[in-house]
Amino acid sequence: MNSFTNYKDDILHMEDTNVLDIVNEVGTPVYCYSLNTIRRNYQLFSEYIPNGLICFAVKANSNIAVIKAVADMGGGADVVSEGEIRRALAAGIPSNKIIFSGVGKTEKEIIFALNKNIHQINVESLDELCLINKIAFKQGCVAPVAIRVNPNIDGKTNDKITTGLTINKFGVPEEMIGKIFEQNFANIDLLGVSVHIGSQICDKKVILNVFESVKKIVLKFKSFGCNVRRVDVGGGLGIAYLENEKVCSIEDYAQLLREKVCNLGYEVICEPGRSIVGNAGALITEVLYTKANGFIKHVIVDAGMNDFIRPALYDGKHRIIPIVQRTHQKEVVDIVGPICESGDIFARNYSIQTLHKGDLIAICDVGAYGASMSSTYNSRPLLPEVLVNKSKYAVIRKRGNYEDILNKDLVPEGIYDLEDT
Numbered sequence: 001m002n003s004f005t006n007y008k009d010d011i012l013h014m015e016d017t018n019v020l021d022i023v024n025e026v027g028t029p030v031y032c033y034s035l036n037t038i039r040r041n042y043q044l045f046s047e048y049i050p051n052g053l054i055c056f057a058v059k060a061n062s063n064i065a066v067i068k069a070v071a072d073m074g075g076g077a078d079v080v081s082e083g084e085i086r087r088a089l090a091a092g093i094p095s096n097k098i099i100f101s102g103v104g105k106t107e108k109e110i111i112f113a114l115n116k117n118i119h120q121i122n123v124e125s126l127d128e129l130c131l132i133n134k135i136a137f138k139q140g141c142v143a144p145v146a147i148r149v150n151p152n153i154d155g156k157t158n159d160k161i162t163t164g165l166t167i168n169k170f171g172v173p174e175e176m177i178g179k180i181f182e183q184n185f186a187n188i189d190l191l192g193v194s195v196h197i198g199s200q201i202c203d204k205k206v207i208l209n210v211f212e213s214v215k216k217i218v219l220k221f222k223s224f225g226c227n228v229r230r231v232d233v234g235g236g237l238g239i240a241y242l243e244n245e246k247v248c249s250i251e252d253y254a255q256l257l258r259e260k261v262c263n264l265g266y267e268v269i270c271e272p273g274r275s276i277v278g279n280a281g282a283l284i285t286e287v288l289y290t291k292a293n294g295f296i297k298h299v300i301v302d303a304g305m306n307d308f309i310r311p312a313l314y315d316g317k318h319r320i321i322p323i324v325q326r327t328h329q330k331e332v333v334d335i336v337g338p339i340c341e342s343g344d345i346f347a348r349n350y351s352i353q354t355l356h357k358g359d360l361i362a363i364c365d366v367g368a369y370g371a372s373m374s375s376t377y378n379s380r381p382l383l384p385e386v387l388v389n390k391s392k393y394a395v396i397r398k399r400g401n402y403e404d405i406l407n408k409d410l411v412p413e414g415i416y417d418l419e420d421t
């Protein structure tokens with residue numbers, strides 16, 4: 001159980017809110033977030049990295065009300081699309097605290113970012129740098145840029161979310177840095193270095209390795225005559241999904257950052273996503289049916305892999321707990337969704353209180369890469385989201401409906417003529 005969830009009279013509460021009250025009003029499935037957990041996580045970063053710019057990676061949880069929690073505490077945003085820039089601005093993040101990352105920014109997105117005067121664009125290729133220079137020239141401005149370097153460091157995380165190896169598409173390989181400095185870009189202000197080697201990085205040694213490589217890369221930049229002023233160490237700090245999982249804490253991460261990077265005297269930027277919102281979220285879902293197929297008991301719930309894809313996509317393990325504690329009797333089950341895919345499984349061989357049709361359960365630590373990665377696969381409306389502050393809660397995203405799903409499709413006349421085929 002997380003610090004933000006607790007049982008009172010055997011009923012799960014998020015902060016001081018009875019989860020059953022949320023379910024009675026909003027229905028299931030529903031994403032719930034603890035505002036004070038988000039605040040506490042952000043607070044730890046800002047306290048321990050006092051001079052750094054903490055840019056919340058909006059892709060982890062893009063709800064404007066969630067980003068606003070960070071904005072209200074003075075945080076910035078790391079964004080990867082025009083949509084995310086728009087969300088960050090709508091949440092009240094000032095443009096001079098927005099960092100634009102991403103390997104495939106379009107011309108339109110770059111124009112938009114420059115028009116909004118964002119703090120920095122993290123550039124991932126020479127091609128991209130040339131395009132930004134051209135756009136900045138046309139707009140009569142100088143683009144603030146850092147080069148994302150790929151340091152070829154194994155993040156020791158899931159293969160699908162490691163980004164710092166040469167085989168990954170991200171960043172400019174170290175040996176290619178010279179090429180960047182061969183040309184003179186009149187409309188680029190090259191401010192420094194950015195590095196991000198992946199997500200759910202738990203090993204302190206890996207983090208230390210990244211920070212040390214940043215130091216080396218800065219020296220290399222300087223050797224090419226670059227006036228380095230900023231260092232962006234990316235995000236990636238992991239969280240404990242399972243009981244007793246060993247993970248580098250925010251405090252330890254920040255201490256390493258202070259020792260290895262902050263003391264270099266540059267403006268320091270970091271881009272945490274998961275470590276700010278991950279443990280703040282729970283997905284509440286109802287048991288639709290239980291059935292035994294051979295020796296496996298399946299508990300079929302109303303949330304599916306379209307609503308929460310981490311277990312199916314990364315084999316992500318999440319704790320699952322009952323909303324109402326009825327018995328200490330447990331059984332081992334597979335908890336599965338209703339989607340027509342065999343991979344639609346939230347937990348396999350999972351030991352949990354005996355569950356029956358109508359029971360409610362919470363999938364824990366889904367605040368990051370939960371709702372933001374959901375889809376309408378199987379033509380299912382997107383889920384609502386609720387923000388909890390002590391004993392108050394509010395809906396921050398309405399449940400999707402069938403109009404959202406059906407209305408974008410067009411059935412044109414004149415295309416079905418049989419004689420044309």
Ligand SMILES: Cc1ncc(COP(=O)(O)O)c(C=O)c1O
Pocket residue numbers: 057060078101102196198199200201234235236237271272273274275368
């Ligand atoms: C460039 C960049 N910055 C920050 C993040 C946030 O990572 P995390 O949520 O693991 O902190 C990501 C996602 O991996 C990213 O690609």
Ligand SMILES: N[C@@H](CCCC[NH3+])C(=O)O
Pocket residue numbers: 059161199200310314368369373
């Ligand atoms: N979506 C991934 C993290 C990827 C981060 C984006 N680069 C996850 O849920 O673990």
